[in-house]
Structure formats: structure tokens, C-alpha cells
Amino acid sequence: MRRFxxxxxxxxxxxxxxxxxxxxxxxxxxxxxxxxGTPVKGKSWGSKSYSVKSTK
Incomplete structure (x- = not known):
């Protein structure tokens, strides 16, 4: 149980x-x-996850 x-x-x-x-x-x-209570941990993310792929 977590208290808020x-x-x-x-x-x-x-x-x-x-x-x-x-x-x-x-x-x-x-x-x-x-x-x-323990905080809910999600998936870590970085700047590469949201970057636009370059078109070469």
C-alpha cells in the first residue's frame, strides 16, 4: 500500500x-x-529515444 x-x-x-x-x-x-511507500519506477529514456533520424 502507498499513501498519498x-x-x-x-x-x-x-x-x-x-x-x-x-x-x-x-x-x-x-x-x-x-x-x-515505494515510488513507481518506469522505463528510463534518453534523448536518442525521441530524436529524429537523419536522412542521408
């Missing part, structure tokens, strides 16, 4: 570890702050 606090309405709530998209259950805002 909504930045907008200051409501604190808990979410299962499996959920990736977190919204506040009161105001449905996406801007939340992680209070307890």
Missing part, C-alpha cells in the same frame, strides 16, 4: 501498489504527493 496526499484539497488516502494512475478520490485531481 492530494496537493489541491489536502486529502490523504491509500492506494494498492498495482495501480499506476493515481487520482484523489474526493476532487479527482491527478496532482498527488507520495507520503509512504
Amino acid at each position: 496526499r492530494c496537493i489541491s484539497c489536502k486529502h490523504e488516502f491509500e492506494v494498492e501498489d498495482k495501480e499506476t494512475v493515481v487520482r484523489c478520490p474526493q476532487c479527482l485531481d491527478r496532482f498527488v504527493q507520495l507520503l509512504e
Whole structure:
């Protein structure tokens, strides 16, 4: 379980570890702050991932 606090309405709530998209259950805002638990780690990216290939 991870604990979050909504930045907008200051409501604190808990979410299962499996959920990736977190919204506040009161105001449905996406801007939340992680209070307890492990942060979700995604795939790392670099500038080469988004670069445009050159045409030679």
C-alpha cells in the first residue's frame, strides 16, 4: 500500500501498489504527493529515444 496526499484539497488516502494512475478520490485531481511507500519506477529514456533520424 502507498499513501498519498492530494496537493489541491489536502486529502490523504491509500492506494494498492498495482495501480499506476493515481487520482484523489474526493476532487479527482491527478496532482498527488507520495507520503509512504515505494515510488513507481518506469522505463528510463534518453534523448536518442525521441530524436529524429537523419536522412542521408
